[in-house]
Amino acid sequence: MNEKVIPDIDERNQIVNELDKNMLVEAGAGSGKTTSIVNRMVSLVISGKCKVENMAAITFTRKAAQELKERFQNELERRYREEENTAIKSALKEALENMEKSFIGTIHSFCASLLRERPVEGGVDPDFEEMDELTDKLMHKQAWQQYLLDIRKDFPEKLAELNDIGIKPADMEEIFNLLTEYPDVEVVRSRIQKPDLMPVVKELKKLLYRARHYIPKTEPEKGYDSLQSKIMDSVRKLKPTQSILRGLSETPLTMEG
Structure with a gap:
């Protein structure tokens, strides 16, 4: 890729070259975060500032961790094949041989590894297992x-x-x-009185009956659209209810005893 067309090339170079600084990088999906992390890890190896066995690269999912591990190894191998400097080539070879000693995984597995080193201090069972x-x-x-x-x-x-x-x-x-x-998010809730929906229902009934007059009595060739179908279905559901209520009001009430 031509560096001139990359708007954040300076920031990318900082990630790879400024190895004595901690950095917080915010970037969207597909913007090249994994590539930048891999390049920084390789730079740490080449510069001698960090041995591969002292590295920890943490992601959120196992799939992402596996991808990061594969891309890191592939980049080490590529640089090893192309490198002509003997000292750098030796550092790359050593990194490849000790890759399994580095930690590249999820934040959960990283925390688990720390707890396994100090289970008593962490107050956990030494035989605990991570949940997938x-x-x-x-x-x-x-x-x-x-x-x-x-x-x-x-x-x-x-x-x-x-x-x-x-x-x-x-x-x-x-x-x-x-x-x-999200257990750290406080849920805000309050108890309120149940609203009286009857006034709204009455107005809705009026609206449905008015809308029904604008729907063709004969179904169009392509059928009724979704709104028309919902209006007619709602009107059909109202009619039996009204008939039952009307019947109950016309039935005389008798009591015995």
Whole structure:
């Protein structure tokens, strides 16, 4: 790629060449973050400022970690083949031979490796195992189901409140997953009175009946569009309800005893 057409070439060069500084780089997807990281790691090896066994490259997913590891090794091999300087070539060879001693993985596995070195100080079982993504999802599912069982047993009134406003417990599972994914975010909530929707329903009924008059009685050749279909479906659902209510109001009420 021609360096003249890269708008952030100076910043890219800083990442690769200024090895005595810590840097925070913000960049979008596909902008070349992994390439810059690989180039910086190779520069550290070539300059002698850092041995490969003392490196830690951390990503968020296992897939990204595997890609980073492969690209780092490929770049080391490429530079080794093309390098003519004996000292640099020796450093690259040493890095390739000791690559497995470096840490290139997820933040979870990195933290786990630190805890395994000091399990007592960390207050964890020395034999602990990391959860993979699938296991994490299964545990989330089990926790949610157990919570619902406990609620039904000990606090049925909470489910009654949900049912009163037309919400099923299953509708809340996605919110549960979202909240547990970001435990550091404080949820702001407040209890409010249930709104009276009857005035809105009455106005909606008027609007539906008015809109019905603008829909062709005979279905067009290409069929009714989605809005027309929804209006007609809503009107059909209203009519039986109104008929039942009208029938009840016309039925005399009798009482015995």
